[in-house]
Amino acid sequence: MGSQEVSTVDWQGKHVTVAGLGVSGIPAARALHERGALVTVVNDGDDERARAQAAELEALGITVRLGDGATLPPSTELVVTAPGWQPDKPLFVAAAEAGVPVWGDVELAWRLRGDNGRKAAPWLAVTGTNGKTTTVRMLASILEAAGLRTAAVGNIGVSLLDAVLGETEYDVLAVELSSYQLHWAPSLRAHSAAVLNLAPDHLDWHGSMEAYAADKGRVYEGNTVACVYNVADPATEDLVREADVEEGCRAIGFTLGAPGPSQLGVVDGILVDRAFVANRQKQAQELAEVTDVTPPAPHNIANALAAAALARAFGVEPAAVRDGLRAFRPDAHRIEHVADIGEVAYVDDSKATNTHATEASLAAYDSIVWIAGGLAKGATFDDLVIGAAKRLRGVVLMGADRALIHEALTRHAPEVPVVDLDRTDTGAMSEAVARAAELARPGDTVLLAPACASMDMFTNYNKRGEAFADAVRARADESA
Template sequence: MTGRFAGLNVLVAGAGVSGRSAAEALLAVGAAVTVSDASADRLAALASLQAQGAELVAGLSEPPEDTELVVTSPGWRPDAPLLAAAAAAGVEVIGEVELAWRLDQEKAESPAASMGRRAAPATWLAVTGTNGKTTTVSMLESILRAAEVDVVACGNVGLPVVDAVRAGHQVLAVELSSFQLHWSDSVAAYAAVVLNLADDHLDWHGSLVAYGDAKARVYSGNSVAVANADDAWSTRLSAAAATDARRVSFTLSAPQEGQLGVEDASLVDRAFGDRVVLASVADVHPAGPHNVANALAAAALARAYGVEPGAVADGLRAYQPGAHRSVAVAEAAGVSYVDDSKATNPHAADAALRAHQRVVWIAGGLLKGAEVDELIAANADRLDAVVLIGRDRDRFAAALARHAPDVPVREVTAGDDAGMLQAVRSASEFARPGSVVLLAPAAASMDMFTDYAHRGRAFADAVRAVVADSPAASTHGG
């Protein structure tokens, strides 16, 4: 077996989903693989890899002496003892996405090393930003499929990129988090976009500037760099990128030359065509300005790849929104209940709140260093009431007292599903016909729940329990 990884001693740090995929890919190309994780249970789940030659070692704080490369799970911080020790020893540390890129490029260097059905590297179309990444990547996948392109959405959306590379797809629609980009040194997507930037993950990166620097890596080596003309950070990061890429942007206003935008209720392309109508705004769902922006970003990447206009409209119509993103759960006595548990930071919650006129807002969780004053001040006039959950609810309460002192607030101290049931009951008591009970927490979920999906399911279960006896109740699938 040949190739740069054959015989290489590689330590995989983390035995989660991406760690397992990285280990499997490395074993397949002849690397000598050790996997370490603090959780014995996660390591035990990889027992089948031992039969393929992997060594499983719990709780390493420094790499084995012969380690030549470390592949880390994306959430591991650079100051984690194992990674810090590797860096101090001069051992390169990369992430699973960077590993996927290097394996993909090996196809061009040595067709015999191809692990999939294609000998050429895939075309990477990359999406990052604080909010809208998964929606945009999924819209992009749908548009490309409408154009009969062999594509798969991968990365932070769920499927590890290394698995997508090994499958041999023609195009990868890659969602990249700031963590994944931090550990990626040579990834050079054909086209990429930073959708937006707002306070998030500051506990990991240390500052908004450092967070932005990580996001800006997506513009490295592009042929086409796409920016959000309505977002100052996206525009700034694109302009500052050291790249010879063609620069394109999108806007919710009428597009100028070199832009995609909105004109006469249509998505219009003046970057890859002369005022070409791509789709109707009505083709974008769920409705709302933020999703129109996501659709424009997806269309820009698809058009950069060469997709014809008709596929954009077909793909947007075919797109199915993911769970916990503005999902209608039920309606009872004129009150709608909407699950936007994916709104895990203030920027996402702002978009969710702006989609409704009258809201009973369920908010709270782990803020991860973000502030909520601006969010609350901007949406105070649409709040009928607020129900607070989670560890950082006192910070929400203080901001509400400053910027929305007349809005009723109730705090829920119970945790997990019981706390969510109490929150929904309280919200339903505040709600009046025409209002929306909205779960858009503006914070992470891990203080009360396994993840945002668990939080969303708990909300949906609680809603159905609360409205079950209402004669006017109707529930929605999902």
């Protein structure tokens, strides 16, 4: 199916099982019910919140089974799953054995776009281990600067179903896609797409690095105009080579160095385009200055180049790229400067929940007191420590899997002083900031870049970042 074609499904009387209550399951159940499907929602949990959600759906005539997400309901013709449900769950095994297809929320949104005569907006899709949200929001800012009706949607907090079924008719959508979502989206065909980078992550879900990469690579399938890859990460270019794309679709690289033909890159502090110009062998188009990007850390410049490449693939003029990047401000907890205390900068990058993101964060500063630790999610830390060792003034560790980082530091940076906080309560962050301040010297950066997930101590990375910022501001007030 070509990228601009709209798939139609007769939902009337179709038995559909929706796996999971939550931000994707409830809208999916409602949308399918409204189209005449016979919907059954199954959910592992049976707590007070789930019962309240179930009551709302049951009032509409939707069947809900709580506490049993493993059994495939009889007569099921299609399963629509929340993206986080693992592929080896008994429900999906049973579906495969019965020949029942499984779609994710992204697949459902893709199939329903253009429903009821709505305009089917093309998708510019972004995936990768790190930088997805920032890049998608940069892209949306650029598209808005070009005067286009757009939204940043997908794995970013705004439901794709809401975007494709809502009242607004968009010109184009900037879509963030996780590896989970791509796994369950077999027919997605984007206008253009980017894989920003690839590093081990979520391997407990995918089973292997190869399976994880393959799911990321699905974003390129059927692209019509451009497959954007990272020149510094050859694995992303390999995925482009393996993809089955529409005839005429181009491979477009982005690089922090000087770009070759069909690439975007940086020359003398200027972001330039040698891909979407009349004579890419000899010409380059100036798009923006490095200083137009906030913050101008190397990995953030890479994000800006990827966003620019997708926007240019959609026909956006250079001035809109510049204006969109100037207008963009990153979300909280992404290399966010909190305060300067005694000539020491305190920076919150709580969003750095894996080693790849933390590597980029550490590379942005010269002398660092690093606050790290949490849930490792199966990660190893040797390469991260080897790369950062020369930049480390000291390290403060906390969280459930801090010993893994401590062992890597002992092996590869034994001269770096380490404070090991043997506690996992939320109040540990205040002590971590205090101990980091003791290690820091004027000109240093105290950097929260945990390289781990937060759920051992905090509800999410936002709460972890807020705890850090609160502790820093309290310290700033004391020293004022």
